[in-house]
Amino acid sequence: VAKSRSKKAYHHGDLRTTILEAAVALIAERGLHGLSLRECARRAGVSHAAPYRHFEDKNALLLAIARDGFNGLAEAGERAMLGIDDPRERLDAYGVAYVRFAVEHPVLHKLMFASELKKPSPEDQASGSRAFELLVEAAAAIVGPEQAELAAVAFWSLTHGLSMLILDGRIPEDKVSSAEDAEALARALIAQWRGPLTFDSAPT
Amino acid sequence: VAKSRSKKAYHHGDLRTTILEAAVALIAERGLHGLSLRECARRAGVSHAAPYRHFEDKNALLLAIARDGFNGLAEAGERAMLGIDDPRERLDAYGVAYVRFAVEHPVLHKLMFASELKKPSPEDQASGSRAFELLVEAAAAIVGPEQAELAAVAFWSLTHGLSMLILDGRIPEDKVSSAEDAEALARALIAQWRGPLTFDSAPT
DNA sequence: TGTACATCAGTGAACGCGCGTTCACTGATGTAC
DNA sequence: TGTACATCAGTGAACGCGCGTTCACTGATGTAC
Numbered sequence: 001v002a003k004s005r006s007k008k009a010y011h012h013g014d015l016r017t018t019i020l021e022a023a024v025a026l027i028a029e030r031g032l033h034g035l036s037l038r039e040c041a042r043r044a045g046v047s048h049a050a051p052y053r054h055f056e057d058k059n060a061l062l063l064a065i066a067r068d069g070f071n072g073l074a075e076a077g078e079r080a081m082l083g084i085d086d087p088r089e090r091l092d093a094y095g096v097a098y099v100r101f102a103v104e105h106p107v108l109h110k111l112m113f114a115s116e117l118k119k120p121s122p123e124d125q126a127s128g129s130r131a132f133e134l135l136v137e138a139a140a141a142i143v144g145p146e147q148a149e150l151a152a153v154a155f156w157s158l159t160h161g162l163s164m165l166i167l168d169g170r171i172p173e174d175k176v177s178s179a180e181d182a183e184a185l186a187r188a189l190i191a192q193w194r195g196p197l198t199f200d201s202a203p204t
Numbered sequence: 205v206a207k208s209r210s211k212k213a214y215h216h217g218d219l220r221t222t223i224l225e226a227a228v229a230l231i232a233e234r235g236l237h238g239l240s241l242r243e244c245a246r247r248a249g250v251s252h253a254a255p256y257r258h259f260e261d262k263n264a265l266l267l268a269i270a271r272d273g274f275n276g277l278a279e280a281g282e283r284a285m286l287g288i289d290d291p292r293e294r295l296d297a298y299g300v301a302y303v304r305f306a307v308e309h310p311v312l313h314k315l316m317f318a319s320e321l322k323k324p325s326p327e328d329q330a331s332g333s334r335a336f337e338l339l340v341e342a343a344a345a346i347v348g349p350e351q352a353e354l355a356a357v358a359f360w361s362l363t364h365g366l367s368m369l370i371l372d373g374r375i376p377e378d379k380v381s382s383a384e385d386a387e388a389l390a391r392a393l394i395a396q397w398r399g400p401l402t403f404d405s406a407p408t
Numbered sequence: 409t410g411t412a413c414a415t416c417a418g419t420g421a422a423c424g425c426g427c428g429t430t431c432a433c434t435g436a437t438g439t440a441c
Numbered sequence: 442t443g444t445a446c447a448t449c450a451g452t453g454a455a456c457g458c459g460c461g462t463t464c465a466c467t468g469a470t471g472t473a474c
Contacts, residue, residue, distance in 0.1 A: 031320045036460060047419050113372050116235045153375060154393045161365025168317050171357060189358045251452050
């Protein structure tokens with residue numbers, strides 16, 4: 001997700017990226033509440049006003065992080081489905097990738113769905129819906145276009161709920177002590193889920 | 205959830221409850237970030253130091269709200285299952301009540317799962333796990349004790365994910381424009397879910 | 409290659425702000441006799 | 442019922458703090474000739 005900008009070394013080199021990374025680290029340590037532009041600047045080794053050369057204000061910084069998150073999630077979903085043809089396996093792979101992304105990028109995941117930030121630009125909204133469109137397409141390939149949206153919401157609820165519960169520490173520790181554990185749990189839940197989709201779609 | 209304390213009219217009457225309600229309203233308006241003890245006091249019509257007679261500090265106020273939330277959720281779940289004998293119907297009723305509670309008490313729901321607050325007391329943790337124990341019991345009645353925890357996590361993920369997505373405005377508006385709509389959506393998702401539980405549990 | 413100029417990333421002082429929390433107080437209420 | 446006292450909910454001044462944001466500036470870099 002961290003995209004290293006090809007900005008050549010100017011004064012700092014690449015302050016924008018440095019600040020983004022500092023912000024993510026800071027949120028991871030202290031929570032969204034504990035994020036401040038001044039502390040980001042401090043950690044980046046620049047004056048407290050420097051970030052304003054790269055972000056209009058604090059909210060813009062948060063939106064930039066959230067956008068990175070949405071793009072990263074969509075990419076992870078696409079990558080996971082790459083080369084898989086079977087519709088059910090594609091959906092499964094997407095779901096596992098969703099949970100895995102959340103576990104590996106907890107700050108991004110929370111920020112993507114944090115309603116605290118002021119409303120994003122149309123561009124941000126577009127990147128936000130890309131991951132959902134992927135999901136609807138994958139669902140449509142199984143249950144057909146009419147049922148696709150409902151199935152997508154159901155599947156999304158399952159993976160999103162598991163992600164949030166893990167990130168909030170609500171799942172017994174021994175089940176999710178590593179990203180691999182979390183992925184295995186996701187697979188188990190998704191495997192259970194296959195039932196109704198199969199049943200509804202193909203009255204073979 | 206708002207429990208009106210039987211404190212008789214003392215100075216204010218029941219400042220503790222008034223402040224709790226003001227805090228919930230404030231969070232609803234401005235988000236968790238926008239909550240301040242001083243503004244709560246202002247709205248309650250008392251001096252800014254008055255709340256300290258009822259809450260040790262700001263975090264204690266948040267924990268009190270979260271505790272009300274957990275208790276309310278457990279009560280809603282119990283109430284929903286009351287008088288229902290069929291195990292599957294009990295679980296369904298619990299799930300629908302879960303989503304309904306989230307939709308009707310968005311601030312409580314978000315606060316319950318907000319990792320921003322400092323760690324709660326043992327007493328708070330107990331009230332937090334009550335709702336989950338209810339769920340595990342309901343699941344055990346269907347799939348048996350060994351599979352109960354996994355089924356509970358799966359079911360919880362589904363209802364929790366749907367709740368969060370609705371509260372964050374991620375579900376198309378026309379599907380959840382009222383609490384009744386949201387409940388209907390929850391029923392649809394849960395009905396789909398029945399498939400695998402039935403399949404796994406009873407190899408009739 | 410060298411020089412003059414324009415750009416703009418980063419500086420540091422300054423602003424005003426609302427916040428959480430403490431503290432000595434006051435006065436309304438409850439209680440013991 | 443009446444009085445003296447103890448309790449403690451609410452007051453208002455005061456503290457120190459870090460924050461977001463603005464602004465005139467400086468100086469390193471890129472570019473045109």
